[in-house]
Amino acid sequence: MNKVKHQILTIIVAVSENQVIGKDNDLIWKLSLDLKRFKSLTSGHHIIMGRKTFESFPKPLPNRTHVVITRQKDYKAPEGVIVVNSLEKAIQASKSDSSPYIIGGGEIYKQALAIADRVELTRVHAHFEGDTFFPDLDLSQWKESNNKFIHKDENHAFDFSFITYKRQ
Known part of the structure; x- marks a missing residue:
């Protein structure tokens, strides 16, 4: 799979300690x-997602170009x-x-992990039941460049x- 040259492809994801990212498409x-x-x-960028992720939004997100991947003809x-x-x-549509x-x-995350340049990961420090998971990052291929810890508070459980x- 080829990326467009001069493009930085970023995965953005929120993941629990046990790699859960969602349950019942939410x-x-x-x-x-x-x-x-x-x-x-x-904001201001193309966001690439699978059909179920897109359908989980009440409406398209403002100020972004949505690119939806589906097998439905x-x-x-x-x-x-x-x-x-x-x-x-x-990726071609986002060139x-x-x-x-x-x-x-x-x-989509599984497929993209092989070609992404960067991962913006929110690590939720708890374990959850779920039905959708993020693959483990192979840390021999990825270097942590930033890490900011946020304590739970009245706005964050x-x-x-x-x-x-x-990517190294």
Whole structure:
């Protein structure tokens, strides 16, 4: 799978200590700082996702170009949403963006991990029951470049960390 040259492909994900990212096509936790960080990082960029992730939104997210990957041949998406049938085609559809983001779900993350340049990971310091998981990062391929720990408080039910990994 080829990336467009001069493009930094970033995976953005929130993951529990036991690698859970979701259950029943929904997020398990609500962390306002994580949502703000997601919005800040992805605004103005292409966001690449699977169909189920896209359908979990009440409506397309503002100020982002949505690229949805689905095997459904006749999938109908709202106007302005780009529909493709592979991660490679999603990356091609995002070639005008120097920094597109992969936002899920589990199957898309698995495919993208082989070619991504960066992972923006929110590590939720708790264990959860779930049905969707993020693959383990092979730390021989990834170098941690940033790590910020946030204590739980009245707005956040769990401790969590913002961690940036760059491909070595």
